[in-house]
Amino acid sequence: MNDLAGCGYPGHAAEVSHARPALEAIGLCKRFGPLQVLDEVSFKLGQGAFHALLGGNGAGKSTLVKCVMGYHAADRGTVLVENRECAIGNPRDAHRYGLGMVYQHFTLVPEMTVLENLVLSRLPIPAMIRWREEKQRLAALMEEMPFSVPLDRKAGELAAGEKQKVELLKQLFLQPRILILDEPTSVLTPQEADSLLGMLKKRTRSHRLTVLIITHKFREVMDFADAVSVLRRGKLVYSGPLAGQTPARLAELMTGSEEIARTVTREKVEEKPVRLEIDRLDVASDHGARAVKELSIRLRGGEIFGIAGVSGNGQQELVQALSGQRRPDRGAIRIDGSPYAGTRREMARFRLRCLPEEPLRNACVPRMSLAENLALRTFDRPGFTRWRWFVDAKAQKTQARELIERYRVHPPEPERRLDTLSGGNVQRLVLARELSGQVELLIAANPCFGLDFAATAEVRRQLMQARNRGAAVLLVSEDLDELLELSDRIAVMFEGRLTYESWTAEADLDTIGLRMAGH
Amino acid sequence: MNVRVPAQVLESLLIPVSALLAALLLFGIFLACLGNDPLAVFHSMVRGGFGSAFAWRNTLERAAPLMLTALCTALPAQLGLIVIGGEGALVVGGVSAALAGGLAFEDQTPWLAIAAMLIAGTAAGGAWIGLVGWLKHYRGINETITSLLFNYIAIALMNHLVTGPWRDPASLNKPSTRPVGSAHMLGDMPGLGVHWGLALALALCLVCYTVFRQTTFGFAVRIAGGNPRAARLAGLPVGLLTLITCFWAGAAAGLAGSIEVAAIQGAANASLAAGYGYAGILAAFLARQNPLAVIPVALILGGISASAGLLQRSHHLPDAAVLMLQGIIFITILSSETCYGRLQPWLDSRRRA
Known part of the structure; x- marks a missing residue:
């Protein structure tokens, strides 16, 4: 191939x-x-x-x-x-x-x-x-x-x-x-x-x-x-x-002495109930065309479902529908059996997190500080408020310091405006925010796009860890190697539909390549 | 990092003040061209705005509606919207208040009638700008244009109502609605000689500052204003936030209108459209959309407009001179927006040199 x-x-x-x-x-x-x-x-x-x-x-x-x-x-x-x-x-x-x-x-x-x-x-x-x-x-x-x-x-x-x-x-x-x-x-x-x-x-x-x-x-x-x-x-x-x-x-030259995350092995997870259920979903693109067509997916806990495909075949719209950025036209999304419409309460209840592509455009507020951006998910949760309705800036800063250190965001200044960060560091920051806490359902779109190999290894390790913990992961990626390494099941998306689906272990690479090209 | 925060604070003080001084300089040149002594005129302006108890009362009475109409621009600005519909919301609020006070609650006890007027004005103004927000979010129509056009609609609507169906037959040379009656007017604060509307305006500025800068609601609004996509990703209801914010923005201007009716005019008439709505846009930009900074800015602008009469009398300046100064200030303020974020690099380069 x-x-x-x-x-x-x-x-x-x-x-x-x-x-x-x-x-x-x-x-x-x-x-x-x-x-x-x-x-x-x-x-x-x-x-x-x-x-x-x-x-x-x-x-x-x-x-x-x-x-x-x-x-x-x-x-x-x-x-x-x-x-x-x-x-x-x-x-x-x-x-x-x-x-x-x-x-x-x-x-x-x-x-x-x-x-x-x-x-x-x-x-x-x-x-x-x-x-x-x-x-x-x-x-x-x-x-x-x-x-x-x-x-x-x-x-x-x-x-x-x-x-x-x-x-x-x-x-x-x-x-x-x-x-x-x-x-x-x-x-x-x-x-x-x-x-x-x-x-x-x-x-x-x-x-x-x-x-x-x-x-x-x-x-x-x-x-x-x-x-x-x-x-x-x-x-x-x-x-x-x-x-x-x-x-x-070369890797040694690049990193100096920095340690590289080792890959986590896929653990055997007992079969869990279906967590995410997408039923005949139709999503329109910005110019009104049907980008996702009658798409159905059933995703269990403790499994990574990979969606391959050339960009522009409806993956973006699918991810947006799941992350609350776009309203589907028809069909249903259910999480743990109850309907899901992308509200903040549902996201908190189902512990849904999302790693969208182009994180600066989709997941960050450029004019706000690192600490505030890290608080996007938590600012109204107990522990981050005072007297229930007031923002606790100090708690945000404490959280930020911890996450910045853990995910090696550089420069490590919580007060800094987000738009002064380099692309890779913005990505680490979003990772830090979305993967912290108990994630049970993760939607990821090209999560390693633009990351160096040390950070890439770290992201993949985190995804696998989340899966081993029992989380359901939907991974949309254009990097076939990444999908083959991480997914339990793999599918190909072409013109809004899944045209191929298989256990990754039994997947046929040539067929995947052909399906991606629309044959 | 230790230097960064003060540089930002310094900028947000230094730049508007320099812009204000530049505007005064330009205005001074204009005055000199007219053959006036600029310094004498500035002196009169200070005297006419802040020189006596009478001048202060006059200034404060003008500052109160300015604070409220400034909020009408400053609150949507937290969402990244530029709303310039304060004038329309004020007019709509004033007419609704006059209707509530003069028609529906005529025979009620004074406090009930006053409450009805203020609530009617607030609700009507809120609905007015709320509609602008709805059109923006659900129909994608530019909020600046709609709010501007809504001003004309509001003024035309008021003219129609006060000269037509709701006209008081007794108002001969200045068509008005029926007066709300002196018993139902908003009184003065004891010892100040300024009506209670000032206290309401000050309180609302403080409340808005707290709500938009310190609560989780305000935080959500700032996320939605900074990047709606990220806000949706975080599950925030961007549409609802837009509606609520626009409603309260319009409510503030509507309150200004009802105060004008309940404390000054006593009825709705063409005097409502006296330009407070437009001057409020200026105040909001001068205050960098900060609800707290709106207070001192409204005082300064109120003082300038209070001094208009004195300028006319003692320097033979046209009535429009004050409007011209306002216009110059607006231009210098908008131009100064480009200077933000340059102080820190400049300081850095000096330190290294």
């Missing part, structure tokens, strides 16, 4: 190391408030290299590439493109020097269609746009791609995975000489990821393109990269050829 995964490109690394650098950064420093995010970072990107940038959450990877792109102004340091010093003040300048970047967060205009968004990114935008020609060009480009995106849908209606694909397509459409990718494959199926990286790799071989890629997946690094740089807490700890490095060695 992973027919591309084995392709190595031997002999390429040596050639690259002697080449004139396509991009060079010298002594980059960046500070956010009291936090030194980048500390004298210097590295070279060889012409035609496929260079991987590794580092834990909050190590400064995103900040580094954003400084190169002119998205942030570095406090000190210079950037050279093709040995010439460049003053890159903003991403438009970077674009002029031939740099392109696929961001981790989305840069699409939500109210415009995908086609409009793609054309908009061209610089300069022609005074007259020939829509038909543009559409044909894009369709031709998409032919080469391992995936396709709907050109006529509004960007705001797309699921995270689809948005990511549009971002990728946008950069390839612009044809930069140096392409920076911030975790581009986290939302692709393994096959899609491999063929995408393979395609980029092919372009680097003919020296048409130089790639700098941020990723957490060692497999991708080992299979595709020819050079690697590792950041740890803002400092560059290694930069050089990949040859001679092993995943274990």
Whole structure:
């Protein structure tokens, strides 16, 4: 199935190391408030290299590439493109020097269609746009791609995975000489990821393109990269050829001495009663189409039910219906036999928690502090109120300090505004909030998207622990490896329906792949 | 971290005060162009607003409705809504109060009639802005536009009622509803010479501050205002929170209207639409939507408008000069919004340099 995964490109690394650098950064420093995010970072990107940038959450990877792109102004340091010093003040300048970047967060205009968004990114935008020609060009480009995106849908209606694909397509459409990718494959199926990286790799071989890629997946690094740089807490700890490095060695470089959570084994749990019952559920998407169609699921305690599928097949709407963000049109959701409508009282009674995708957008209040965000579930519970109706800020802060320490949220300041945190740390914070306390029903959507491998291992451990404790877990994920590792039962969702269902132990990978593609 | 909190507090004082000073400077230039001595005019403004017991009474009587209409903008702002319908809610509240006091409870005991007036005005104003909230949440119609248009509807409705079906035949040159009668008027607080409406307004500001900043309800409102998706994920009833908040916002402005009728006008007429609703928007923004800060801000704005008469008499300034000052203040305040969050980085960079 992973027919591309084995392709190595031997002999390429040596050639690259002697080449004139396509991009060079010298002594980059960046500070956010009291936090030194980048500390004298210097590295070279060889012409035609496929260079991987590794580092834990909050190590400064995103900040580094954003400084190169002119998205942030570095406090000190210079950037050279093709040995010439460049003053890159903003991403438009970077674009002029031939740099392109696929961001981790989305840069699409939500109210415009995908086609409009793609054309908009061209610089300069022609005074007259020939829509038909543009559409044909894009369709031709998409032919080469391992995936396709709907050109006529509004960007705001797309699921995270689809948005990511549009971002990728946008950069390839612009044809930069140096392409920076911030975790581009986290939302692709393994096959899609491999063929995408393979395609980029092919372009680097003919020296048409130089790639700098941020990723957490060692497999991708080992299979595709020819050079690697590792950041740890803002400092560059290694930069050089990949040859001679092993995943274990790289992991050690990334974490230093930090301990990695060991996987928890699946314990045998006696069969428990059905906890979550979804009966012929219909959910509409934002533009009114039926996104979930007559979907039925029965989920028992002590089991993880995994739903695989390419993003945009109704998973988002299903999760929203379960997490209280969207009202179903028809059908019923029952928990422990009683109807469930997503109210706060029901969530507390059934101990339902949710890990939605894009946690900053779906699960946090950016303008409030870490402590307040951690109190979203508990602020009106006994122990967090005074005289029943009043908020107890002190209790919130105590809770926050404990959770921040336990889940290693960085920086550990309960008073800090949430929107100053890095993406991975926001995710840890949501994990801390949703997994604390006795969870009995957990809805998780791509819970490891954007996390480094230490945090990923931690999340998976927590999910398995919750299951072993007897909780029911519904895990919607685009990462098939994750689903195969964690689920007791696995299903495939395609166009709003479950088209495949099996015990994970008996699951047939080829059939799953085919069902995901709609065959 | 130890420095962060004071910097925020410092900002929320420093920036509005500087904006206010900038507005006075601009107004001073305007005055100088007209051939007036700006300093003399400012002196008169202080005298006319706060210079004597009479001036203070005048100021406080204007500050009371301002506090209430400011709440009409400040409370929905906690939800992230910009409601500018204070004028309409005030008018609707005033008309309802006059109806309750003048028609339904004419022959009742005074306290019952007064209570009926205040409750009628509060409920009507609440329903008025509550409708704006309902349209926003369940129909997705922009609350700023609807509340603005609702102002025009309210004023037209009042004009229709006081010149038509509910007109008192005895009101000749100024069409009004039937007077509520001096026995049913809201009296003065002993020793102050200012009506009880001021006490109500102050109390409501304090209650709103407590409810929206310290209770679990207020916390839920702030979550819903900061990110409705996260609020739904936490199981909070965003629609209900919107309705309740908008209801109380309108209720505050409606109370202002009923106080105007019960303590000042004695009947509903065109004087109700005197611009308190619009000045309240200014007060709310000046107070950064903080119900407690609304109190001093309303005092300052009340003082400025109380001094209008004196400016007209002793400096021959047009009546609209005070409105102009209000407009300038609004512009400088809105412009100053962009300055928030810059003090801390500036302090940091200075410390390092």
